[in-house]
Amino acid sequence: xxxxxxxxxxxxxxVAGAAVASAVEIPLMTxxxxxxxxxxxxxxxxxxxxxxxxxxxxxxxxxxxxxxxxREMVEAIAETMxxxxxxxxxxxxxxxxxxxxxxxxxxxxKSGNMYLQGPFVPPNQTGPITVEGQTYPKGTISARxxxxxxxxxxxxxxxxxRRGLEYLDAYSRSAYGGTFENLEADQRTLVLQDxxxxxxxxxxxxxxxxxxxxxxxxxxxxxFTDPLYGGNRGMVSWELTGYAGTNDxxxxxxxxxxxxxxxxPQRLKPMSLADIQQGGSSxx
Amino acid sequence: MPDQVTHPSVDVVxxxxxxxxxxxxxxxxxxxxxxVGIEKGPRWDYTSDWHPTNIHDEWAIAVERKFDHPLQxxxxxxxxxxxxxxxxxxxxxKLVQYHALGHGVGGAATxxxxxxxxxxxxxxxxxxxxxNKYGESMLPSNHDMEDFPITYDEAKPYYxxxxxxxxxxxxxxxxxxxxxxxxxxxxxPTPVAERFRAAAESMGYHPNPAVSAITSGSYVNQxxxxxxxxxxxxxxxxxxxxxxxxGAKTSSHVTTIPAALATGNFxxxxxxxxxxxxxxxxxxxxxxxxxxxxxxxxHIQPAKVIFNGxxxxxxIRLMLLSGIGKPYNPVNSTGSLGRGLTDxxxxxxxxxxxxxxxxxxxxxxxxxxxGGGFKILDFADDxxxxxxxxxxxxxxxxxxxxxxxxxxxxxxxxxxKENFGSTWKGRLKDNKLPTRLTISSxxxxxxxxxxxxxxxxxxxxxxxxxxxxxxxxxxxxxxxWRPADYIAPKVGEIFTKMGATNVxxxxxPELNQHVDWWGHHMRGGSRMGEKPETSVFNKxxxxxxxxxxxxxxxxxxxxxxxxxxxxxxxGMLAYLAADGIKKYLNSPGPLVA
Numbered sequence: 001x002x003x004x005x006x007x008x009x010x011x012x013x014x015v016a017g018a019a020v021a022s023a024v025e026i027p028l029m030t031x032x033x034x035x036x037x038x039x040x041x042x043x044x045x046x047x048x049x050x051x052x053x054x055x056x057x058x059x060x061x062x063x064x065x066x067x068x069x070x071r072e073m074v075e076a077i078a079e080t081m082x083x084x085x086x087x088x089x090x091x092x093x094x095x096x097x098x099x100x101x102x103x104x105x106x107x108x109x110k111s112g113n114m115y116l117q118g119p120f121v122p123p124n125q126t127g128p129i130t131v132e133g134q135t136y137p138k139g140t141i142s143a144r145x146x147x148x149x150x151x152x153x154x155x156x157x158x159x160x161x162r163r164g165l166e167y168l169d170a171y172s173r174s175a176y177g178g179t180f181e182n183l184e185a186d187q188r189t190l191v192l193q194d195x196x197x198x199x200x201x202x203x204x205x206x207x208x209x210x211x212x213x214x215x216x217x218x219x220x221x222x223x224f225t226d227p228l229y230g231g232n233r234g235m236v237s238w239e240l241t242g243y244a245g246t247n248d249x250x251x252x253x254x255x256x257x258x259x260x261x262x263x264x265p266q267r268l269k270p271m272s273l274a275d276i277q278q279g280g281s282s283x284x
Numbered sequence: 285m286p287d288q289v290t291h292p293s294v295d296v297v298x299x300x301x302x303x304x305x306x307x308x309x310x311x312x313x314x315x316x317x318x319x320v321g322i323e324k325g326p327r328w329d330y331t332s333d334w335h336p337t338n339i340h341d342e343w344a345i346a347v348e349r350k351f352d353h354p355l356q357x358x359x360x361x362x363x364x365x366x367x368x369x370x371x372x373x374x375x376x377x378k379l380v381q382y383h384a385l386g387h388g389v390g391g392a393a394t395x396x397x398x399x400x401x402x403x404x405x406x407x408x409x410x411x412x413x414x415x416n417k418y419g420e421s422m423l424p425s426n427h428d429m430e431d432f433p434i435t436y437d438e439a440k441p442y443y444x445x446x447x448x449x450x451x452x453x454x455x456x457x458x459x460x461x462x463x464x465x466x467x468x469x470x471x472x473p474t475p476v477a478e479r480f481r482a483a484a485e486s487m488g489y490h491p492n493p494a495v496s497a498i499t500s501g502s503y504v505n506q507x508x509x510x511x512x513x514x515x516x517x518x519x520x521x522x523x524x525x526x527x528x529x530x531g532a533k534t535s536s537h538v539t540t541i542p543a544a545l546a547t548g549n550f551x552x553x554x555x556x557x558x559x560x561x562x563x564x565x566x567x568x569x570x571x572x573x574x575x576x577x578x579x580x581x582x583h584i585q586p587a588k589v590i591f592n593g594x595x596x597x598x599x600i601r602l603m604l605l606s607g608i609g610k611p612y613n614p615v616n617s618t619g620s621l622g623r624g625l626t627d628x629x630x631x632x633x634x635x636x637x638x639x640x641x642x643x644x645x646x647x648x649x650x651x652x653x654x655g656g657g658f659k660i661l662d663f664a665d666d667x668x669x670x671x672x673x674x675x676x677x678x679x680x681x682x683x684x685x686x687x688x689x690x691x692x693x694x695x696x697x698x699x700x701k702e703n704f705g706s707t708w709k710g711r712l713k714d715n716k717l718p719t720r721l722t723i724s725s726x727x728x729x730x731x732x733x734x735x736x737x738x739x740x741x742x743x744x745x746x747x748x749x750x751x752x753x754x755x756x757x758x759x760x761x762x763x764x765w766r767p768a769d770y771i772a773p774k775v776g777e778i779f780t781k782m783g784a785t786n787v788x789x790x791x792x793p794e795l796n797q798h799v800d801w802w803g804h805h806m807r808g809g810s811r812m813g814e815k816p817e818t819s820v821f822n823k824x825x826x827x828x829x830x831x832x833x834x835x836x837x838x839x840x841x842x843x844x845x846x847x848x849x850x851x852x853x854x855g856m857l858a859y860l861a862a863d864g865i866k867k868y869l870n871s872p873g874p875l876v877a
Contacts, residue, residue, distance in 0.1 A: 141368060141371060147377065147800040149800055216697055240709075241712050244716075256517065260656070264645070276337050
């Protein structure tokens with residue numbers, strides 16, 4: 001950055017030595033350059049801020065469930081799905097990986113609120129199938145991935161992730177010549193798209209598309225859910241979307257009845273559950 | 285070995301403490317009868333369990349379903365026809381989570397969208413009205429359709445009692461729903477709703493404020509139970525998720541159970557899971573029920589009368605487990621228990637959209653789940669001429685409710701190949717601050733019950749106690765989406781009149797969806813009717829062949845009209861059942877010859 005500034009100054013100085021006419025242009029150019037510098041500086045500061053936020057995030061926390069290899073993979077998936085870019089913070093700064101880790105370690109990973117009794121019969125079968133001695137000529141219903149009947153596996157979600165990541169790792173190596181976390185960004189994107197298209201043939205439950213679905217749901221959950229759950233650090237996703245979290249508008253001087261019938265969007269400052277539990281404004 | 289306890293006998297045992305059981309408990313205990321209530325969940329206290337500082341928690345409530353029925357206790361299974369193996373619903377996903385059963389006092393209505401309204405005159409006699417006006421050929425050849433054994437006029441006093449108890453909000457001017465006097469005024473309309481109202485009215489339709497079971501003002505019901513007004517916090521809906529931190533969202537926990545408890549005649553047993561209705565040897569009289577407590581001990585509760593107000597398909601399940609009623613045989617269409625499923629939910633295929641360029645707003649702003657909009661019934665029921673058409677009924681069209689009530693997580697993502705990465709993330713920027721609005725509608729039609737749709741016991745799966753779960757055999761019928769193609773262009777015209785641009789009407793392909801998770805708002809299966817051969821309960825909600833067993837639910841409906849959530853007519857049936865039970869206790873015996 002500073003080398004670029006020097007280059008411009010050198011250029012202006014070189015011009016200054018020429019004809020009088022160009023002396024008029026020099027102050028304008030310098031102003032424009034200064035403005036550009038300021039904008040670049042601000043952008044740099046933002047990126048530096050984000051970087052240190054991300055470093056801080058990683059310094060302050062650890063992992064309860066993800067193995068070292070899984071951490072690298074999940075981080076790489078998260079950053080591919082929700083990148084840091086000119087629209088601001090992504091999964092990295094939000095700490096999406098911590099949301100996922102905590103959930104895999106807890107009730108989500110243990111499939112705590114799921115019905116886990118057998119027999120386990122896959123959906124989407126045209127039939128005939130025989131289950132516990134009874135034959136069903138037309139198989140089963142077609143279940144959308146996101147229907148409550150879509151998941152018919154005899155294992156918990158933690159195991160589901162373990163398998164999905166293992167299959168993803170093997171697929172990346174065989175189809176793209178490297179581990180997922182070490183592929184270039186555009187190749188990582190292709191791998192994820194391949195999941196959606198069910199291209200890999202090595203997945204033995206979940207299917208590639210099912211795993212993509214679960215990844216997408218949990219990555220975005222880690223990005224959008226209240227920070228108390230470990231993700232969405234600094235409410236960065238809510239800054240992006242304009243979502244106000246638990247803010248009911250009182251801090252900006254709005255009442256709920258006013259907000260209710262407004263047809264002009266009002267950008268409220270995002271607030272979290274922790275904010276209102278620590279005594280921030282709740283309701284007008 | 286678990287202990288077994290037999291309790292002293294009471295007049296009435298009420299199963300469940302939710303929306304339907306609350307009125308029965310209140311009515312009977314207030315009349316001096318001794319009542320025991322049996323509820324599998326806890327008694328929520330909205331001032332602490334649902335405190336504002338922890339209730340606005342999307343993950344816990346919308347995804348993990350913290351306050352709803354835990355799936356590991358019991359689920360249900362689903363298939364489209366008898367030749368299929370039925371799959372259990374194993375998981376609450378974002379698509380289905382809001383169709384969770386309730387758990388605790390208030391039941392599922394602690395978390396519902398509270399969008400209500402009466403069934404009108406046609407809804408009670410859809411079979412005879414259709415036959416008389418259009419002929420039998422309007423119905424599929426394997427239909428199993430029957431009328432309600434009561435008329436709208438006979439239902440009116442029970443509607444009124446329910447509406448008063450609940451504090452229903454709406455106006456009284458809908459020409460298709462006569463003789464209504466809702467106790468609370470409607471919620472304030474949004475700018476979009478106003479525009480819809482003006483456009484619809486100018487085109488000769490009859491817009492009325494959407495009817496809502498969320499209070500629009502503070503209120504005291506006929507039992508003296510006080511209600512707070514909705515504070516329009518904006519966390520209400522999000523696809524029917526949030527319990528209410530001020531008790532403005534209506535269910536039994538803030539309307540009728542407190543009334544029952546105040547009498548001193550009502551003994552509420554929590555964390556108690558009913559698993560059998562006991563009868564005498566000849567199965568002519570119920571003697572009581574048995575339930576598990578939270579330690580697994582067995583309790584026997586004798587009673588003169590049993591009122592069954594648990595979740596609809598579980599009414600059927602409990603009767604089948606108990607060996608009462610005549611199970612439906614789909615092979616030869618004999619029997620009645622489990623018969624006549626008629627669904628109550630739209631396939632949800634949106635086929636008309638438009639854009640309002642000059643109205644934006646906060647996607648999360650204040651409001652509640654069911655107020656603020658207007659509804660027209662001009663395209664519903666037989667309110668338009670169906671001659672030459674290939675369907676019966678139609679849709680209510682409701683538009684313009686509050687923009688809020690959909691906090692960000694549930695609507696955050698739509699997994700797809702193109703929906704990740706920087707371009708997708710760019711579309712998220714400021715998407716909770718839209719500068720223009722998309723309006724849309726998903727017209728549909730009511731499900732006609734057919735002989736191949738029913739509920740029975742699953743031979744492969746059990747609940748946590750080892751009893752078979754309910755198995756649902758059903759699929760969408762053509763009458764669900766045929767009206768869509770007829771109604772959508774007319775809705776498109778209203779959108780255009782509202783000033784919408786880019787109004788797009790798409791055709792709904794036949795059979796584009798099959799049921800893959802059902803259970804919620806299911807109607808029929810334990811229907812009331814004129815004839816004991818084809819129905820389970822008579823017009824007093826009394827079981828035909830077990831005179832001291834009464835029940836009410838959406839599964840009591842012979843026909844599931846789709847112009848409203850079935851909760852409103854089901855609540856009416858709860859009051860009808862309470863009246864029937866009072867008649868019975870005064871003079872035992874069959875109430876219908």
